[in-house]
Amino acid sequence: MPTIAELLLAELEREAAGTRRVLERVPEGKNDWKPHEKSMALGYLAGLVATMPGWAAAMIDQDELDVTAAGEYQTRIWSSKADLLRAFDTALERARKSLAATSDEHLMTSWRMLAGGHVVSEQPRYVAIRDGAFNHLAHHRGQLTVYLRLNDVPVPSLYGPTADEKGF
Numbered sequence: 001m002p003t004i005a006e007l008l009l010a011e012l013e014r015e016a017a018g019t020r021r022v023l024e025r026v027p028e029g030k031n032d033w034k035p036h037e038k039s040m041a042l043g044y045l046a047g048l049v050a051t052m053p054g055w056a057a058a059m060i061d062q063d064e065l066d067v068t069a070a071g072e073y074q075t076r077i078w079s080s081k082a083d084l085l086r087a088f089d090t091a092l093e094r095a096r097k098s099l100a101a102t103s104d105e106h107l108m109t110s111w112r113m114l115a116g117g118h119v120v121s122e123q124p125r126y127v128a129i130r131d132g133a134f135n136h137l138a139h140h141r142g143q144l145t146v147y148l149r150l151n152d153v154p155v156p157s158l159y160g161p162t163a164d165e166k167g168f
Contacts, residue, residue, distance in 0.1 A: 004107050009099040021156035043077035049140050054091030055133040057098035064112035
């Protein structure tokens with residue numbers, strides 16, 4: 001029977017290819033573009049999607065993370081697609097390494113997310129990874145595909161065909 005870490009690592013690998021396809025299509029020179037004044041800017045959203053896999057490492061390697069002072073986990077806007085993809089590769093490798101080195105016992109221990117020193121959530125690490133890293137990544141990656149569509153960039157297939165890609 002696989003461990004929780006092995007299951008999470010397999011899920012990370014399944015999602016990585018689709019995330020890379022989306023990031024490869026982020027148009028350069030449009031970092032400030034927003035579909036609405038309340039929306040995130042395209043560059044920020046792309047940077048968020050690129051670095052979110054690394055959050056799994058933080059959830060394994062640290063007992064808590066304050067999102068208002070996230071340091072190396074702070075979302076950045078990348079100046080080029082090449083830099084964006086390197087950031088994704090770094091985040092992905094960090095997550096792979098931490099998942100490969102952890103145990104189910106550790107994944108069952110508590111992890112906390114803070115904002116300005118106040119506890120926002122506290123849950124077992126495996127739940128934080130699934131909800132706060134992987135599911136959250138899928139949400140923002142989907143949001144990024146809408147940004148692609150609105151910028152007339154072909155949307156890659158992720159879980160099934162798109163209007164731009166009929167097959168896999």
